[in-house]
Amino acid sequence: xxxxxxxxxxxxxxxxxDQRCREIxxxxxxxxxxxxxxxxxxxxxxxxxxxxxDGLLETLAPLLDxxxxxxxxxxxxxxxxxxxxxxxxxxxxKFQNSALEEFRRRGIAGLRLQAGIKPAExxxxxxxxxxxxxYAGPELLAACLAQGLDHVAPAIxxxxxxxxxxxxYDSSLQWxxxxxxxxxxxxxxxxxxxxxxxxxxxxxxxxGSAPRGAARKNYSQAIQGARSLLTTTTLQSGLELRHxxxxxxxxxxxxxxxxxxxxxxxxxxHKDEYTYAHAVNVCLVAVxxxxxxxxxxxxxxxxxxxxxxxxxxxxxVVDLIHHPLESFTDEERAAAERHPVEGAILLxxxxxxxxxxxxxxxxxxxxxxxxxxxxxxxxxxxxxxxxMSRLVAVADCYVSLLGHRSxxxxxxxxxxxxxxxxxxxxxxxxxxxxxxxxxxVGYYPPGQLVLLDDGxxxxxxxxxxxxxARPHVRVVISITGDPVPQDHPIxxxxxxxxLSIVRPLKAVEYPAAPEPEAAA
Numbered sequence: 001x002x003x004x005x006x007x008x009x010x011x012x013x014x015x016x017x018d019q020r021c022r023e024i025x026x027x028x029x030x031x032x033x034x035x036x037x038x039x040x041x042x043x044x045x046x047x048x049x050x051x052x053x054d055g056l057l058e059t060l061a062p063l064l065d066x067x068x069x070x071x072x073x074x075x076x077x078x079x080x081x082x083x084x085x086x087x088x089x090x091x092x093x094k095f096q097n098s099a100l101e102e103f104r105r106r107g108i109a110g111l112r113l114q115a116g117i118k119p120a121e122x123x124x125x126x127x128x129x130x131x132x133x134x135y136a137g138p139e140l141l142a143a144c145l146a147q148g149l150d151h152v153a154p155a156i157x158x159x160x161x162x163x164x165x166x167x168x169y170d171s172s173l174q175w176x177x178x179x180x181x182x183x184x185x186x187x188x189x190x191x192x193x194x195x196x197x198x199x200x201x202x203x204x205x206x207x208g209s210a211p212r213g214a215a216r217k218n219y220s221q222a223i224q225g226a227r228s229l230l231t232t233t234t235l236q237s238g239l240e241l242r243h244x245x246x247x248x249x250x251x252x253x254x255x256x257x258x259x260x261x262x263x264x265x266x267x268x269x270h271k272d273e274y275t276y277a278h279a280v281n282v283c284l285v286a287v288x289x290x291x292x293x294x295x296x297x298x299x300x301x302x303x304x305x306x307x308x309x310x311x312x313x314x315x316x317v318v319d320l321i322h323h324p325l326e327s328f329t330d331e332e333r334a335a336a337e338r339h340p341v342e343g344a345i346l347l348x349x350x351x352x353x354x355x356x357x358x359x360x361x362x363x364x365x366x367x368x369x370x371x372x373x374x375x376x377x378x379x380x381x382x383x384x385x386x387x388m389s390r391l392v393a394v395a396d397c398y399v400s401l402l403g404h405r406s407x408x409x410x411x412x413x414x415x416x417x418x419x420x421x422x423x424x425x426x427x428x429x430x431x432x433x434x435x436x437x438x439x440x441v442g443y444y445p446p447g448q449l450v451l452l453d454d455g456x457x458x459x460x461x462x463x464x465x466x467x468x469a470r471p472h473v474r475v476v477i478s479i480t481g482d483p484v485p486q487d488h489p490i491x492x493x494x495x496x497x498x499l500s501i502v503r504p505l506k507a508v509e510y511p512a513a514p515e516p517e518a519a520a
Contacts, residue, residue: 018084020062021063021081021082021083021084021086022081022084022085022086022087024059024060024062024063024081025072025079025080025081025084025086025087026086026087026089026092027059028056028059028060028070028072028081028086029072029079029086029092029095029096029099030092030095031052031055031056031059032056032072032095032099033094033095033098033099033102034052034055034095035049035052035053035055035056035126036098036102036126036129036130038052039052039126039130040130049126050119050123053119053122053123053126054119056122057117057119057122060113063081063082064113064114064115064116064117065115067082068114068115069082069112069113069114069115070082070112070113071083071110071111071112071113071155072099072110072111072112073103073109073110073111073155074099074100074103074104074109074110075109077100079096079099079100079110080110102132105132105136106129106132106135106136106137106140106154107136107137107156108136108137108140108154108155108156109154109155109156110154110155111152111153111154111155112152112153112154112155113151113152114150114151114152115151116150116151117151117152118151121149121150121151121152122152124147124149125144125147125149125152125153128140128143128144128147129154137154137156138156138224139224139227140154141153141154141156141221141224142224142225142227142228143228145224145225145228145243145246145247146225146228146229146243148242148243221247221250222247222248222250222251222280222283222284223276223277223280225243225244225246225247226247226276226277226279226280226308227276228243229243229244229247229308229309230275230276230279230309230312230315241305241351241352241354241356241357241360244304244305244308244309245301245304245305245356247305247308248283248287248301248304248305248307248308249301249304251280251283251284251287251304252287252291252297252300252301252304254284254287254288255287255288255290255291255300256291256297261284261285261288261440261441261445261446274403275311275314278311278399278400278403279307279308279309279310279311280308281399282307282308282310282392282395282396282399283304283307283308283395285395285398285399285437285440285441286303286304286307286391286392286395287300287303287304287307288440289391289394289395289433289436289437289439289440290303290391292436292439292440293391293432293436302355302356302359302360302388303359303388303391303392305356305360306359306360306362306363306364306388306392307363307392307395307396309343309347309360309363309364310343310363310364310367310392310396311339311343311364311396312343312346312347312364313338313339313340313341313342313343313344313345313346313364314339314342314343315342315346316338316339316342316343316345316346317335317336317338317339317342320332320335321335321336337368337376337377338377340364340365340366340367340368340376340377341365341377343361343364343365344361344362344364344365346364347360347361347364348361359386359388362386362388362389363386363388363389363392365377365389366383366385366386366389366393367389367392367393367396368393369383369385369389369393370427370428371385371427371428371429371430375428385430390429390430390433391433391436393428393429393430393433394421394429394430394433394434394436394437395437397421397425397428397429398417398418398421398437398441401416401417401420401421402414402417411506411507412507413448413449413504413505413506413507414441414444414445414446414447414448414460415444415445415448415504416506416507417445418437418438418441418443418445421434421437422434422438438468439463439465439468440463441463442460442462442463442464442468442471443463443468443469443471444460444463444471444501444504445460445463446460446461446462446463446471447459447460448460448504448505449476449504449505449509450473450501450502450503450504450505451501451502451503451504451505452473452475452495452499452500452501452502453499453500453501453502454479454499455479456475456477456478456479457475457476457477457505458473458474458475458476458492458495459473459474459476460472460473461473461474461491461493464494464495466494467494469501470494470495470496470497471494471495472491472492472493472494472495473491473492473494473495474489474490474491474492475489475490475491475492478490
């Protein structure tokens with residue numbers, strides 16, 4: 001987000017609106033610091049603390065009425081309110097220093113409140129804010145999403161530079177601004193729609209694409225949202241599927257924007273990281289396939305939530321499994337094969353029963369059932385899978401094949417994964433869903449490295465709907481064998497007819513990354 005702005009020298013005195021923000025800002029900072037001080041002294045339910053919340057809202061009321069929001073952020077050593085620098089005065093300096101320190105401690109730039117906020121919502125926010133050892137940075141934002149706080153959230157980043165138009169908004173949370181950049185996304189270890197692939201693919205150009213080398217923030221927000229939805233505490237206290245829809249909505253928007261699907265899990269090693277990223281990647285692939293099958297937005301939202309929660313039952317059996325898949329004991333295999341039933345039970349117990357819940361329950365229960373009646377769980381006779389379950393089953397398998405958590409997965413490229421599904425594994429899946437997968441990722445999926453007939457090596461950026469054999473690519477190794485500098489990219493959108501793909505490269509053939517000195 002970019003609320004702060006510096007007034008150039010010689011431009012004159014601030015206008016009435018700026019002066020109004022300055023005066024309100026001084027009072028807001030004092031109220032904010034006092035609220036935190038009282039919150040650390042009294043329990044959040046104490047009447048004294050609630051009075052501080054009321055007082056803070058009363059101070060902010062003029063801005064919440066007009067222009068309808070209040071954005072308090074820090075930049076360097078200054079505080080800004082709605083883009084106007086708050087003056088430092090003798091009686092307020094200790095409060096400003098306190099606010100700056102509180103923001104630094106949580107790894108955020110500040111706060112943003114919108115018109116319509118109620119005391120109870122701000123009270124719920126401060127419950128999270130007062131636990132910096134638990135909620136900081138993106139985790140604080142994710143917790144706010146999980147709590148359904150629609151009118152208040154942390155601002156993760158502030159800058160004096162205006163963002164690129166395509167990156168100013170997120171459709172589900174337009175007021176978050178540049179909540180996640182490439183640095184925040186890097187920790188997720190996964191590659192987003194339109195971002196740079198794990199194999200070196202660059203950003204996908206055009207409307208809605210990320211700056212080169214940056215993961216799209218809607219993917220990063222989905223990772224954080226999945227983390228908040230799938231934590232043990234949330235699963236035990238009750239899921240709110242409307243929060244799940246908020247998490248998947250940017251991915252639905254991405255499907256309608258025809259953004260390419262890139263799945264990358266090569267750097268995920270921690271169990272929880274893999275769980276969250278796997279859920280989001282399955283959601284991403286499934287939603288894009290659903291869009292291709294002409295599902296409407298409402299159905300895609302339900303599909304996205306169901307895909308996000310398809311493995312939720314694993315939380316009930318994870319403590320019973322101690323070996324990798326290839327080394328399962330009989331007891332561990334039985335526990336693993338019970339997770340679909342556990343997922344359906346958990347969703348039934350912890351969510352409000354409605355059509356979305358029923359669809360999520362079916363997907364959780366059915367995504368490992370095979371068309372021939374095999375798979376698990378076992379049923380008497382043939383169990384008719386829902387369309388969403390068949391779709392998620394294909395997306396789940398594709399993403400799982402790319403997960404580098406086993407010896408097999410470590411050498412599986414996107415092209416290999418697609419080949420396995422269309423070859424040895426094809427009888428496990430609905431033929432129409434396999435067709436949708438091919439149309440979604442192309443013959444050469446994004447992130448795949450390919451050898452071109454001129455001797456150069458290219459990374460696939462996106463499929464070409466007009467000709468799946470000629471995707472959009474970026475050359476990463478030139479015909480001379482030298483790495484292509486990122487600041488002078490060679491891209492073909494799509495691959496021209498005078499060039500052809502000789503073959504996709506295996507993981508063992510991927511060129512090594514240049515040394516840091518050479519890369520610089």
